[in-house]
């Protein structure tokens with residue numbers, strides 16, 4: 674049996690915006706998901722509703738739903754804005770069934786609640802998510818885009834087991850909240866190791882080399898349990914797995930990366 678990778682597949686892999694390459698054709702998307710599952714990349718994030726539909730369709734076609742661990746966020750289809758990427762909506766009672774239908778699944782492995790500062794509303798969402806967990810529609814519950822103050826809003830009996838936030842060499846602002854979350858017993862997912870791929874060319878002429886060192890940097894941080902990367906090309910899966918296998922940066926690579934920071938940040 675293949676062991677589970679620390680690497681997760683991001684849902685932006687299945688949409689046109691927020692990346693470098695155009696959306697991959699359906700067959701290539703199926704190849705990407707197949708290659709991920711074959712190599713232990715089971716954690717699959719879906720943020721926007723379009724991503725839930727895409728991943729649900731792919732897993733159904735591959736007949737491999739049970740092998741994936743699907744994360745799903747509260748971003749929903751809005752009338753008149755079906756083609757857009759709209760902002761998050763706090764969970765309401767009808768939302769889980771919409772998500773399950775889009776995912777063609779009977780459950781979500783990790784339901785993500787997008788953080789905000791409205792304590793009362795957040796507690797209502799936590800209660801709703803707990804209810805869905807009791808009903809078997811949700812397995813685990815996460816808090817996404819977390820900042821330190823959000824952890825303070827959680828009641829003692831909260832159901833959260835994961836937290837997620839962007840975290841990469843360029844944006845290390847989540848380091849403190851990640852460390853606190855780890856101490857509180859949460860699993861931590863770092864998002865966007867390549868800042869959507871838009872920073873790769875700033876680090877090196879060869880984006881493959883830049884991707885390698887950025888991924889190895891984030892994966893080596895003690896506070897990280899998972900790192901979620903979007904991949905619109907089938908070759909990125911192998912490339913990123915090889916980076917993970919190479920392990921932490923050596924002192925020369927680390928020096929190079931830090932020199933880059935001195936010059937550019």
Ligand SMILES: NC(=O)c1ccc[n+]([C@@H]2O[C@H](COP(=O)([O-])OP(=O)(O)OC[C@H]3O[C@@H](n4cnc5c(N)ncnc54)[C@H](OP(=O)(O)O)[C@@H]3O)[C@@H](O)[C@H]2O)c1
Pocket residue numbers: 682683684685686691692693694695718719720839864865866867868869870871873880881884885901902903904905906909912913
């Ligand atoms: N960033 C956020 O605020 C946020 C919020 C919620 C959820 N997320 C989750 O986090 C996931 C990952 O974040 P992200 O999509 O923002 O950014 P990312 O994973 O940092 O960057 C993805 C980009 O990196 C490129 N790439 C991947 N592997 C590569 C390789 N080996 N060599 C060269 N280029 C490579 C991809 O290019 P191609 O386009 O060529 O494939 C893709 O455009 C999202 O898909 C989503 O599930 C992020």
